[in-house]
Amino acid sequence: MTTAQSRPILPSVILETEHLRLRAFVEEDIDDVHASCVDSELQRWIPIPRPGSPYTREDAEAWCREVAPGMRTGGEGQQWAMVERRTGRLVGAVGLVRTLWAAMTTEVGYWVSPWGRGHGYATEAAVAVSRWAVDQGFQRVEIKAATANTASRRVAERSGFTFEGVERSAMPLHEGRTDLAVYSLLPGDLA
Numbered sequence: 001m002t003t004a005q006s007r008p009i010l011p012s013v014i015l016e017t018e019h020l021r022l023r024a025f026v027e028e029d030i031d032d033v034h035a036s037c038v039d040s041e042l043q044r045w046i047p048i049p050r051p052g053s054p055y056t057r058e059d060a061e062a063w064c065r066e067v068a069p070g071m072r073t074g075g076e077g078q079q080w081a082m083v084e085r086r087t088g089r090l091v092g093a094v095g096l097v098r099t100l101w102a103a104m105t106t107e108v109g110y111w112v113s114p115w116g117r118g119h120g121y122a123t124e125a126a127v128a129v130s131r132w133a134v135d136q137g138f139q140r141v142e143i144k145a146a147t148a149n150t151a152s153r154r155v156a157e158r159s160g161f162t163f164e165g166v167e168r169s170a171m172p173l174h175e176g177r178t179d180l181a182v183y184s185l186l187p188g189d190l191a
């Protein structure tokens with residue numbers, strides 16, 4: 001898990017859950033990533049590529065080819081494509097982000113494609129990735145969601161995370177800023 005330099009990197013793994021296969025992004029995911037990320041509900045809560053800028057096909061190409069793989073090799077965490085096992089179709093993304101190696105903390109982030117929502121997939125993926133993070137030795141796994149993002153907050157709660165409080169004005173959206181509800185999972189919570 002440690003490189004010759006200083007920043008550790010996570011091992012590249014495929015995770016299987018009841019309905020999902022979590023694997024690295026590939027070239028063939030570009031069209032579905034683009035179709036997912038231009039969705040208005042996703043854009044409401046995740047201001048990609050950056051606040052105020054529209055999401056383009058070039059952004060989806062960069063995500064699949066460079067950004068997502070680079071998050072693992074750069075030591076920030078790891079990104080997985082959520083693929084529905086039954087159909088083989090991409091239905092979302094889940095990742096470990098903002099990893100602080102000195103503190104052994106990391107954060108789970110996710111989105112689900114419009115055609116994959118309402119089946120429990122975000123919860124299934126968040127459970128798998130957060131438990132895997134604990135298995136890697138992380139001492140604290142966080143989920144942060146805009147306070148008004150009810151669906152995402154339910155994902156955190158259903159995944160066994162504990163609500164801790166609110167970070168005020170913590171994140172820019174395309175329109176304005178939002179407070180973030182902070183949730184955490186500690187290894188002892190799984191005992």
Ligand SMILES: CC(C)(COP(=O)(O)OP(=O)(O)OC[C@H]1O[C@@H](n2cnc3c(N)ncnc32)[C@H](O)[C@@H]1OP(=O)(O)O)[C@@H](O)C(=O)NCCC(=O)NCCS
Nearest residue numbers: 042045111112117118119120121122123145150151152154
């Ligand atoms: C949030 C999101 C990932 C949820 O994905 P999902 O796979 O549909 O979630 P799940 O099926 O696991 O549902 C989790 C819970 O949220 C609830 N939920 C789902 N959509 C909801 C909505 N629009 N409003 C309120 N609750 C909702 C579900 O009913 C479920 O709760 P329950 O068990 O009490 O019934 C998805 O809606 C999404 O991608 N939204 C846009 C991007 C985003 O907000 N990402 C998170 C940023 S922090």
